[in-house]
Amino acid sequence: MSTVSALAYKAIRALILEGRFIPGERLKEEELTDLCGVSRTPVREALRRLALEGLVVLTPHQGAQVAEIGEVELQEIYALRAMIESHAAGRAAKRIALSAIARLKVLAGQMEEAVAQAVRRRQTKLYERYTSANSEFHRIIMEAADSPRLSAMATLVVEVPLILRTLARYSESELSRSLHHHRELIEAFEARDEDWASSVMRCHIRAAAQAVVRPEGEPEAAQNDQAQPLGLVG
Amino acid sequence: MSTVSALAYKAIRALILEGRFIPGERLKEEELTDLCGVSRTPVREALRRLALEGLVVLTPHQGAQVAEIGEVELQEIYALRAMIESHAAGRAAKRIALSAIARLKVLAGQMEEAVAQAVRRRQTKLYERYTSANSEFHRIIMEAADSPRLSAMATLVVEVPLILRTLARYSESELSRSLHHHRELIEAFEARDEDWASSVMRCHIRAAAQAVVRPEGEPEAAQNDQAQPLGLVG
DNA sequence: TGGCTCGAGATCGCATACAATCCAAAAACA
DNA sequence: TGTTTTTGGATTGTATGCGATCTCGAGCCA
Numbered sequence: 001m002s003t004v005s006a007l008a009y010k011a012i013r014a015l016i017l018e019g020r021f022i023p024g025e026r027l028k029e030e031e032l033t034d035l036c037g038v039s040r041t042p043v044r045e046a047l048r049r050l051a052l053e054g055l056v057v058l059t060p061h062q063g064a065q066v067a068e069i070g071e072v073e074l075q076e077i078y079a080l081r082a083m084i085e086s087h088a089a090g091r092a093a094k095r096i097a098l099s100a101i102a103r104l105k106v107l108a109g110q111m112e113e114a115v116a117q118a119v120r121r122r123q124t125k126l127y128e129r130y131t132s133a134n135s136e137f138h139r140i141i142m143e144a145a146d147s148p149r150l151s152a153m154a155t156l157v158v159e160v161p162l163i164l165r166t167l168a169r170y171s172e173s174e175l176s177r178s179l180h181h182h183r184e185l186i187e188a189f190e191a192r193d194e195d196w197a198s199s200v201m202r203c204h205i206r207a208a209a210q211a212v213v214r215p216e217g218e219p220e221a222a223q224n225d226q227a228q229p230l231g232l233v234g
Numbered sequence: 235m236s237t238v239s240a241l242a243y244k245a246i247r248a249l250i251l252e253g254r255f256i257p258g259e260r261l262k263e264e265e266l267t268d269l270c271g272v273s274r275t276p277v278r279e280a281l282r283r284l285a286l287e288g289l290v291v292l293t294p295h296q297g298a299q300v301a302e303i304g305e306v307e308l309q310e311i312y313a314l315r316a317m318i319e320s321h322a323a324g325r326a327a328k329r330i331a332l333s334a335i336a337r338l339k340v341l342a343g344q345m346e347e348a349v350a351q352a353v354r355r356r357q358t359k360l361y362e363r364y365t366s367a368n369s370e371f372h373r374i375i376m377e378a379a380d381s382p383r384l385s386a387m388a389t390l391v392v393e394v395p396l397i398l399r400t401l402a403r404y405s406e407s408e409l410s411r412s413l414h415h416h417r418e419l420i421e422a423f424e425a426r427d428e429d430w431a432s433s434v435m436r437c438h439i440r441a442a443a444q445a446v447v448r449p450e451g452e453p454e455a456a457q458n459d460q461a462q463p464l465g466l467v468g
Numbered sequence: 469t470g471g472c473t474c475g476a477g478a479t480c481g482c483a484t485a486c487a488a489t490c491c492a493a494a495a496a497c498a
Numbered sequence: 499t500g501t502t503t504t505t506g507g508a509t510t511g512t513a514t515g516c517g518a519t520c521t522c523g524a525g526c527c528a
Contacts, residue, residue, distance in 0.1 A: 003294050004482065029510070039483045041275075044510090045282055052286045054383065060237050061489050061510055076381050083321050087314075147310050149288065153387050236489095237511070262479070273513045278481090295480060295519050 005042035012036065012046050016055055016066055019165050027056060027064040054160045069164055078209035081157045082202050085138065088145035088154065089185065090198035096144035096189050104140060104189070107133045108182040115175050137182065141201075166212045174211060178204065239276035246270065246280050250289055250300055253399050257302040261290060288394045303398055312443035315391045316436050319372070322379035322388065323419065324432035330378035330423050338374060338423070341367045342416040349409050371416065375435075400446045408445060412438065 012032060015021055032043045047064045050056045058064040069077070114129040138158075142151050170178065181204040188197035246266060249255055266277045281298045284290045292298040303311070348363040372392075376385050404412065415438040422431035 028508095030508095040510095041482055041484090045279070048279060048282055049286060052283065062491095063510065077383065080321075080381070080383055080387075083317060087317050147314070149311065149314055149390065153314075153390070156383065156387070239511075264479080274480095275512055275514090296521090297480065 003042075004038050005045045008032070008036045008038050008042040009046035009049055012043070013050060013055065016050075017159070017162050019163075021066050023066045023068040023163055025066050027066065029063070054156055055163060066163060067160065069160065074161060074164070074166075074212065075209065077157050077161055078205065078212075081154075082205040082209070084150060084154050084157060085142075085205055086198045086202040088142050088147070088150055089188075089201035090194045091147060091150075092141045092144035093189050093192055093194045093197040095146055096141070100140050100144055101186060101189050104137060104182075104186050107137045107140075108179070108186060111137075111182065112179050115179060119172060141185075161212070170211050174207065177207060181207070237276075238272050239279045242266070242270045242272050242276040243280035243283055246277070247284060247289065250284075251393070251396050253397075255300050257300045257397055259300050261298040261300065263297065288390055289397060300397060301394065303394065308395060308398070308400075308446065309443065311391050311395055312439065312446075315388075316439040316443070318384060318388050318391060319376075319439055320432045320436040322376050322381070322384055323422075323435035324428045325381060325384075326375045326378035327423050327426055327428045327431040329380055330375070334374050334378055335420060335423050338371060338416075338420050341371045341374075342413070342420060345371075345416065346413050349413060353406060375419075395446070404445050408441065411441060415441070 012027075015035070021027060027047065029040050029043050029047070032047075033040055036043060047056060047058060051058045051064065055067055056064045057067050110133040111130055114133070118130075142154055145151075181200055184200045185197060185204070188200055246261075249269070255261060261281065263274050263277050263281070266281075267274055270277060281290060281292060285292045285298065289301055290298045291301050344367045345364055348367070352364075376388055379385075415434055418434045419431060419438070422434055
């Protein structure tokens with residue numbers, strides 16, 4: 001978009017998701033004005049938009065602050081995410097193009113490779129390769145569902161948890177299960193089985209919900225089933 | 235709220251829902267400025283908010299217009315509504331207070347009475363009594379679900395169809411079914427049966443989706459199963 | 469006559485000035 | 499010394515001015 005307002009929106013959103021502002025922190029308009037290099041008007045519009053998307057909360061005459069998310073709220077959000085994404089998967093099963101399915105296979109392969117490599121090297125960070133592939137995987141399915149409103153709802157529940165900078169700490173067996181979910185989803189799509197796809201996605205999200213932990217949580221001593229910190233995996 | 239911005243939001247929203255602006259009509263900021271008695275800034279904020287809620291669409295440098303909804307979009311919306319409200323009913327089953335259930339019974343009774351009266355008098359309009367009771371019925375359930383984000387999503391799909399000024403044209407048997415759904419829902423709540431409540435609500439919405447027609451549709455000759463035009467019934 | 473270009477008017481986007489509100493620290497009082 | 503009041507600064511809310519962009523019709527050319 002060519003509008004300055006959209007620019008401010010993206011900038012502020014990025015700042016929040018990068019953790020430059022922590023949950024609960026107050027966002028002063030003038031401060032953002034400096035950071036974004038635009039005037040207050042577009043900053044205000046961006047804040048209003050972010051508020052409706054749930055990333056910030058704003059109280060009249062008191063300004064905006066980054067949304068705080070409690071444990072129960074996080075569970076609520078994951079429940080909604082399971083609802084939305086499973087619905088999307090169901091719709092996608094009837095509509096997704098063969099080329100899109102092919103792309104899903106590539107992505108699934110990339111994730112498997114990334115995990116295998118991380119396990120081999122015993123390294124704890126495979127964020128980038130895994131999560132970017134994972135995001136695209138989910139995005140493709142959401143697009144295939146072909147329901148703009150559903151997409152809008154998805155961003156509502158997918159992005160908000162990110163402000164917590166939550167990491168999913170997956171055990172090796174959990175990781176493996178997640179990878180199998182991806183493959184099973186693809187099979188369900190190829191079978192054009194709405195119900196199957198929907199069910200697998202529901203499992204996938206519910207399983208992910210079990211693995212989210214707070215970033216300040218210390219990396220505990222590894223169990224024999226070694227835990228892998230990741231970005232959001234679900 | 236004390237802010238002028240919120241006032242403008244409510245005013246514009248009311249104008250749209252009243253049909254004072256028809257779908258596709260352009261909303262000029264200055265025009266709204268006059269109608270609301272405030273300056274352009276709060277009007278702009280209101281329009282931005284309405285855009286995110288789906289009531290208006292706005293394109294850069296071209297202003298806002300009331301959202302237009304096609305037939306397929308309407309079906310999409312009802313599918314989402316079924317998803318959202320059935321989920322809400324499920325959550326509500328586990329949480330709803332007994333006092334709220336009591337209130338639901340009263341409302342169900344009122345709707346039954348309204349329908350019975352309308353059928354007796356062969357009158358075609360029972361909008362007000364029925365629809366207000368119906369709205370409260372659904373609102374209570376949504377509140378009992380105790381999930382703010384879910385509520386937000388609900389307004390997204392409940393309000394948008396209203397700009398079409400759609401009427402549900404229910405046959406007497408369909409009306410009867412709807413009333414039975416209400417009672418069945420209440421029973422499911424009393425049984426604290428999540429799955430039952432969810433399923434009934436899904437039926438309720440899907441059935442409603444079948445009965446929505448455009449307002450400009452002429453009132454066809456009544457079948458032997460006499461059709462009752464109503465507001466949104468589902 | 470039909471299509472294209474260009475320009476005037478209208479409208480929007482952004483910046484800025486002013487007013488209303490809130491918060492916190494200091495002062496006054498019990 | 500503890501509590502209330504007041505007052506100043508900071509911050510948000512609202513109005514308005516200016517420049518940018520778009521729309522649409524008149525005029526021009528083929």
